Amino acid sequence: MKFLTPKKCLRACLAIAAAVTLAGAIAAPVWAGGSSFGDDDEEADEGPAYFGFVRDTGGNSISDAKVTVGIKNRGGVVTRSDALGTYRVPGFGKDVDTKEVEVSCEKEGYKQVKTFRRTAPTALNVPIIETECTLQKG
Amino acid sequence: MRARTFWLVAAGVLLLARVSSSGVGAQSPAPALTGEVSAPDGGAMEGVLVSAQPSGSPVTVTVVSDQNGRFAFPPGKLGGGRYALRVRATGFELDGPRAVDIADGKPARVALKLRKTADLAAQLTNTEWFMSFPGTAEQKRALIECMSCHTLERIARSKYDADAFMPVLKRMTGYANNTIQARPQKRPAEVDFPEDRARKVAEYLATINLSKSEPGSDKAWSYALQTLPRPTGAATRMVVTEYDLPRQTIAPHDVRTDANGFVWYSNFVENELGRLDPRTGAHKEFAYPVLKPGFPTGSLALEPDPDGNLWLAMMFQAGLAKFDVKSETFQLFPVQKELNSDTTQESLLTPSHWHVDGKVWTNDVRKQAVLRLDVASGKYEFINPFALTPKGRQHSPYGMVSDAANNLYFMDFGDENIGRIDAKTGAPTIYPTPTPRSRPRRTMMDARGRVWFAEFAADKVGMFDPAQEKFTEWDVPTPHTYPYDVFLDRTGQLWSGSMSSDRILRLDPRSGKSVEYLLPRPTNIRRIFIDDSTNPVTFWAGNNHGAEIIKLEPLD
Numbered sequence: 272m273k274f275l276t277p278k279k280c281l282r283a284c285l286a287i288a289a290a291v292t293l294a295g296a297i298a299a300p301v302w303a304g305g306s307s308f309g310d311d312d313e314e315a316d317e318g319p320a321y322f323g324f325v326r327d328t329g330g331n332s333i334s335d336a337k338v339t340v341g342i343k344n345r346g347g348v349v350t351r352s353d354a355l356g357t358y359r360v361p362g363f364g365k366d367v368d369t370k371e372v373e374v375s376c377e378k379e380g381y382k383q384v385k386t387f388r389r390t391a392p393t394a395l396n397v398p399i400i401e402t403e404c405t406l407q408k409g
Numbered sequence: 410m411r412a413r414t415f416w417l418v419a420a421g422v423l424l425l426a427r428v429s430s431s432g433v434g435a436q437s438p439a440p441a442l443t444g445e446v447s448a449p450d451g452g453a454m455e456g457v458l459v460s461a462q463p464s465g466s467p468v469t470v471t472v473v474s475d476q477n478g479r480f481a482f483p484p485g486k487l488g489g490g491r492y493a494l495r496v497r498a499t500g501f502e503l504d505g506p507r508a509v510d511i512a513d514g515k516p517a518r519v520a521l522k523l524r525k526t527a528d529l530a531a532q533l534t535n536t537e538w539f540m541s542f543p544g545t546a547e548q549k550r551a552l553i554e555c556m557s558c559h560t561l562e563r564i565a566r567s568k569y570d571a572d573a574f575m576p577v578l579k580r581m582t583g584y585a586n587n588t589i590q591a592r593p594q595k596r597p598a599e600v601d602f603p604e605d606r607a608r609k610v611a612e613y614l615a616t617i618n619l620s621k622s623e624p625g626s627d628k629a630w631s632y633a634l635q636t637l638p639r640p641t642g643a644a645t646r647m648v649v650t651e652y653d654l655p656r657q658t659i660a661p662h663d664v665r666t667d668a669n670g671f672v673w674y675s676n677f678v679e680n681e682l683g684r685l686d687p688r689t690g691a692h693k694e695f696a697y698p699v700l701k702p703g704f705p706t707g708s709l710a711l712e713p714d715p716d717g718n719l720w721l722a723m724m725f726q727a728g729l730a731k732f733d734v735k736s737e738t739f740q741l742f743p744v745q746k747e748l749n750s751d752t753t754q755e756s757l758l759t760p761s762h763w764h765v766d767g768k769v770w771t772n773d774v775r776k777q778a779v780l781r782l783d784v785a786s787g788k789y790e791f792i793n794p795f796a797l798t799p800k801g802r803q804h805s806p807y808g809m810v811s812d813a814a815n816n817l818y819f820m821d822f823g824d825e826n827i828g829r830i831d832a833k834t835g836a837p838t839i840y841p842t843p844t845p846r847s848r849p850r851r852t853m854m855d856a857r858g859r860v861w862f863a864e865f866a867a868d869k870v871g872m873f874d875p876a877q878e879k880f881t882e883w884d885v886p887t888p889h890t891y892p893y894d895v896f897l898d899r900t901g902q903l904w905s906g907s908m909s910s911d912r913i914l915r916l917d918p919r920s921g922k923s924v925e926y927l928l929p930r931p932t933n934i935r936r937i938f939i940d941d942s943t944n945p946v947t948f949w950a951g952n953n954h955g956a957e958i959i960k961l962e963p964l965d
Contacts, residue, residue, distance in 0.1 A: 335879075337878050339838075341797065341838070342797065344834070344836060345796065345797065345836060346794075346796070346797055346836040346837040346838055346839070347797060347838055347839070348797065348798070348838070348839045348840075348841065349838055349839070349840050349878055350840070350841055351878075351879070360841075361798070361841075363797045363798065364796075364797070364798070367797060
């Protein structure tokens with residue numbers, strides 16, 4: 272069995288990295304002057320979407336609350352609840368562990384008191400993960 | 410560094426003294442040209458653009474006729490001499506006279522007669538072609554990228570059937586983004602050609618062009634040509650000055666003025682930074698070296714840093730360039746080897762707060778990524794802001810601004826998001842726009858830290874308030890405008906321009922009321938700029954396909 276010298280190993284690693292980068296690039300959009308024939312998204316490799324209600328402690332819907340769906344220290348997606356108090360965020364990539372995804376909500380004059388994931392953390396291959404976020408006045 | 414000075418033709422320089430800017434050098438008001446425009450039936454015509462260009466001069470001044478068909482070039486705009494006259498009034502052309510002599514110090518008057526045009530199609534804007542084309546919104550959506558390189562008239566007048574379109578579309582995919590008809594540039598790396606999607610587009614294009622028209626038939630297209638109305642009321646209260654640039658291969662992309670009254674622009678297809686002095690017409694170019702021989706040349710974004718120096722995003726030359734305005738020298742920052750491939754493309758950047766942490770934000774289009782340049786070391790850091798978004802969706806970090814802490818806000822031109830990257834942690838936050846598939850494009854940050862942006866594919870302009878983390882959107886008044894950029898002026902009016910409609914939008918976000926100023930020529934607009942130092946403010950942009958700089962002065 273042959274082993275690569277550190278120098279050759281570095282070269283091989285760089286070659287692999289370059290190939291991976293190029294492969295990613297070819298699949299990426301071209302836009303102006305290129306092959307953007309409409310919105311040419313590939314079939315999205317999505318995990319489940321994140322959906323739910325923002326309510327107060329009395330169970331009333333709260334509209335226009337900021338809802339953050341994300342992973343601690345890795346960033347996230349921010350949206351707002353609609354007139355019915357619902358929010359929806361498209362799914363992250365399938366490689367994202369849904370157990371790591373946190374939902375939080377905010378609104379001026381309120382503080383978050385609870386989030387409740389209605390979809391069981393053990394549920395697999397579900398299209399939507401529903402999480403309710405509860406705010407309390409004050 | 411190579412610097413070259415191009416003076417606009419010698420006679421032009423002399424004539425430029427006559428076509429002076431308003432209030433500049435106008436010690437005694439030059440005689441104005443006034444007149445009336447009448448229709449073939451003799452009636453007065455409102456909203457006709459009347460342009461006057463001194464013989465041999467690269468400068469053209471345009472005004473618009475009022476509700477009584479009268480027009481007037483304000484004092485100081487035209488001097489003595491012989492002027493060629495032209496008009497823009499869709500459906501009509503100038504019957505005569507086509508020239509007028511203005512004697513120094515003596516007002517001239519001319520009566521313009523129009524006649525019906527024999528070739529309405531030649532006068533249509535891209536927006537009007539979109540309005541005219543049959544088909545669904547989805548079918549038309551595929552065409553919005555075509556305008557980056559050419560007009561839709563080119564498609565409409567073609568005679569290809571669907572089969573013949575396929576190799577044409579494949580050839581198009583091989584052109585770099587920074588291509589204009591005067592200078593096509595080949596994309597260095599082969600790109601994917603999705604046959605199935607291209608076939609759908611080809612089949613649609615064959616239904617809107619002349620492939621099925623009978624030879625000799627006077628009914629060229631199977632559909633009626635739709636036109637937008639001529640300007641009325643406030644939209645007629647403007648003066649446009651066009652400055653022709655000395656080569657057709659100058660493709661001004663981003664245009665901005667500086668405190669000294671110079672107009673700077675990036676050239677999309679050549680490695681030159683351009684500078685125009687609108688007071689004298691002097692034009693100078695500053696060349697920067699080719700970093701990647703054989704790759705497309707030219708730059709897209711032109712942005713100033715806090716010292717007033719200018720930065721360029723060098724597209725396929727793969728890097729950023731900093732131009733020291735005082736020494737007139739460039740410092741180049743090539744993307745390092747590990748990140749530099751045949752597809753590397755830096756189109757946008759923001760150096761506006763690089764003093765905070767020594768970092769300049771830019772992008773790599775094909776990798777759907779953000780890059781951050783450490784100015785001291787010259788090294789770029791690769792940041793994937795879409796790690797938490799669904800795979801398979803197209804993204805493209807495009808328009809960029811940074812806040813006082815150098816946190817980045819970028820437009821996801823490929824999709825429907827505004828992204829924020831925290832300068833300290835590098836963590837991205839994605840804010841989907843209220844309108845899906847909006848493709849936000851260029852952006853600016855106002856003095857209150859609010860992010861204004863154009864929603865290219867949604868026909869909207871928007872504002873994102875980072876303090877509230879909230880969006881507000883406004884429809885643009887004309888469908889198929891495809892706004893490229895926005896600029897909020899000091900009075901709170903929002904301006905926008907596009908590649909499509911030949912119109913400049915001025916929107917009051919408080920009332921939602923707007924005015925659209927028609928430009929005198931087909932004008933492919935990219936970055937827009939407002940000079941807030943004048944009263945009223947002055948609008949500047951480049952005509953990316955027309956080798957000219959445009960100044961629009963509203964009269965109200």
